[in-house]
Amino acid sequence: MSEAIIKVEGLGKRYVLSHQGGGGSRQGSKRFSEVLSRAARAPFGWLSRAQGAARAARSQEDFWALRDVSFEIKRGEVVGIIGRNGAGKSTLLKILSRITEPTSGQIEIDGRVASLLEVGTGFHGDLTGRENIFLNGAILGMSRVEIKRKFDEIVAFAEVERFLDTPVKHYSSGMYVRLAFAVAAHLEPEILIVDEVLAVGDAQFQKKCLGKMQDIAGREGRTVLFVSHNMGVVANLCGRAILLKGGRILRDGPVSSVIGSYIETGATITGESTWAVDDPAAGNDRMRLRRARILSVDKVTGDVPIDAAVTLEFDFELSGPSSSVTSSIHLFDKQGVWVLCSGPASEELSPGPYRQAVTIPANFLNDGLYSFSIILLRNVTQIEVHLREAITFCVHETGEGRAEYGGVINGCVRPQLSWTKAIPT
DSSP: OOOEEEEEEEEEEEEEEEOOSSOGGGGSOOOHHHHHHHHHTGGGHHHHHHHHHHHHHHTEEEEEEEEEEEEEEETTOEEEEEOSTTSSHHHHHHHHTTSSOOSEEEEEEOSOEEEEOSTTTTOOTTSBHHHHHHHHHHHTTOOHHHHHHHHHHHHHHHTOGGGTTSBGGGSOHHHHHHHHHHHHHHSOOSEEEEOGGGGGSOHHHHHHHHHHHHHHHHTSOOEEEEEOSOHHHHHHHOSEEEEEETTEEEEEEEHHHHHHHHHHTTOOOTTOOSBOTTOGGGBOSSEEEEEEEEEETTEEOSEEETTSOEEEEEEEEEOSSOEEEEEEEEEEETTOOEEEEEOOOOEEEOSEEEEEEEEEOTTOBOSEEEEEEEEEEETTTEEEEEEEEEEEEEEEOOOTTOTTOOSOOOSSBOOOOOOOOOOOO
8 A cells, every 4th residue: 555645643723713892783883972982082092902902802712623633645545625614624725735834733744735725826916827837836846947848738728828928917717727727737746735716617627627637646646635515526536535524524434435424414515406496407387396305214315325225206396287297317427427217107297296206226326426317398208397417315335235345346336136156067
């Protein structure tokens, strides 16, 4: 097994929060009469300030953004850092990037780190794109010769040739991100740290960046730490995930099982849609999808054991005249591979609300992240609802059906097939 490139032990980060007295909407503003009263007391200002300092001291609060966080990351691993807003993800990355100092604990990093934590991290607004490429390379400890060798590749990836000699303060947020990511990814860091900043770019750019990160980790053997709220992207890119909650590690392990735990905590994830009312693809005046949910082991859940059945249940409403209605579901895995599609025979339905369900049997799907698309048709051919990735769920490993094999089992499905015993021939 490869050696650890990042070691974190007992890491903590504390902030001191100050709270103003008085409460209510008056904390941020004062009436004119209060201003006059304060001016009248000016000769005794030193006493007032002393009393104010005492009140401020009493209203301070310690807030631990991170507490007792410990883990190791091996060279070449791609690790997703996930959790709700405020869980401590960005604080952790800032400490690993040496942007902020920890309050407690130790960190050992064996390698050069490139970070992309927010739009324009490390850029100087008054410098041109060309100058910022050389500046960032120098910050990473690269020689001018090394930067020149990668320069054309960086510019081509970022697609900012026309604006290369324009100060970056005039760039759009998308241009900023394209150039910042290109610099971070191409200047050969041993460790690449990327926060949710890629969400700023368009879909084509995001796909391009994810492909580059896969190349970095797969072909080049470098280490990637990736923060995102898009669980499909995390599952596709990462082999391991760390789930943070309240500044502590809640789960650390294979990406599918950790995402399952994240979903189980009630977190909303990209692609999940409990209610689809406001989505234009959820229907029209004639037919509308109202709700979709996943059920397994007698409960609503996004985390399904591999040896349990999974049921998709959805509500829809038919308006207008009675019609022949056909339902259809399409199932996709985390890489967008079409696993299956299924639909019952058409039914003649009168106007009104309806509920329908479809069940995939236990021990059929492999572990991983999946999403259902829901299609509703009128008179067999007329599509009224086509909601892609309507709801997402995770199948997690339980060891069922593995026999003695402990490695990765490939494929979208993993049914337990009937085998005969070997017999002499």
